[in-house]
Amino acid sequence: MLSAAFFARASPIVARDLIGVGLLVDGVGGAIVEVEAYALDDPASHSFNGPTPRNAAMFGPPGRAYVYRSYGVHWCLNFVCSEASAVLIRAIEPLYGLDVMAERRGRSDPRLLCSGPGRLCQALGITRAHDGLPLDQPPFELEAAEGAPALAVGPRIGITKAAEVPWRFGLAGSRFLSRPMPNRPMG
Template sequence: MIPFEGDALALAPRLIGVTLLVDGVGGIIVETEAYRRDDPASHSFSGPTPRNAAMFGPAFRAYVYRSYGLHWCFNIVAERHGAVLIRALAPLVGLERMAARRGGPAFLCAGPGRLTQALAITGALDGAPLDRPPFEWRERDGVPDIVAGPRIGITKAVEAPWRFGLCGSPFLSRRFPGTSPGYPRR
């Protein structure tokens, strides 16, 4: 069962608290960002290109792209040619394999590049359907306490509060402005 519906802005907070496993390794999603079609910060803003083809295909597939030449970033394609960037997980299953892939036990999934490294997500999964292996999903239990704030690392539409996080989680890539200090440690 896939708990997916709606456009990027609806889906991004909806995914907080949902468990994601890739090939049996993963954890609870604690941080996401929404990118909409008419959003200057979105890869889909200027229309279809070879890189963003997945965003213009069927919804609820993977969109994986290379970031800064070194890292992979994992998104869920949403309705209406948007996407949700998965930025952080609370590691739960397969900690050993994650640490081995990461080269150490620190910050296993705190950030989009670290997360894809820990889960072994690469461009090979670009466009892949999410409702079958290696992906596995577990619905959340009730509605978690969700915080919102500006997105990270962009230069356009900087103010839009379309970054979502699990309130107080120590597994965030960065703290949300205005929340209590101490999380996360870097």
Template sequence: MTDGGTKAGAIGADALAGESLKAFFERDAITVARALLGCHLTVNGAGGRITETEAYFPDDEASHSFRGPTKRNGAMFGRPGTVYIYRIYGMYWCLNFVCHPGSAVLIRALEPETEIPLMMERRGTDALTALCSGPGKLCQALGIDIEINDRLLDRPPYALTPSAPVPIVSGKRIGITKNAEVPWRFGIQGSRYLSKPFR
């Protein structure tokens, strides 16, 4: 359905920080998931343009926050703009950004732009469209793991720079069985850098 490189510690002049970071994320997860498309994310200088996201809410059975705060999901109840990282299948990390407490946006895919040779080395491939085409691949390429969980996006090693609006497509979320019919997956229309095509 169609809906109409900074280094670690060096936050660019246009990057979200402080009150601008709070204002950006202190909105409902669907609004933030759409607004994140086109934004430039770097982690220790490696990164690119966000191309695909998914929204999750505290009353959403597919969300980690559905049963309330735990030791594992504590970051998901933090301040707007907090990073929440978790592991799936015992081996892949996933990157999320907190909106309202208990709501978050999963970053599903990225168009690589900075430190591409480093990302290729980490991923073991030189196929540009495959570097960050899924949550686990994205985290591997950007060197993301639990050690940089529960941090605000205006603190090292993160930097997030907003974007002008982009054309958006939406569809069902991927890899879940509960509340699977809602169209809360969003992507940049026409992008080659997606985890899966929108249908």
């Protein structure tokens, strides 16, 4: 289990260290292979314009979940870090509870279960009910990465502001990324 201090750091640092970390929700999950960092002074961040009802969790203590609805349809999971920064979990490699994930997703292709922020929330059963919950208590379970994963770095996906900032981190060569990483490391 990751210590509380793990999240009490700037989100780009935490994001880098999250690659390879095990993420389980009620025993269903896998290894994190893709994340993005968002910071307080970052125009692309939900916290950029100050506290609101939606982003309240981002202004709370580090080490909690920040869950928001995207495009009125999907849920997206973030880990809150220091100074109202957060890490968006974009993709995991599904390892535990594949049958449950397939049922929730309505498809069984492993690459379509958890590759994308909306998909992984659906597969893991994450909703608004998880917003603000501590990450070191059930239903969450986080396990430290084994060894030193090969990292790839690139610009964040799907945003219009600060689109050039290289705060997307991925496991190099993973088949479970939501989209390929740039060939050359950046940043």
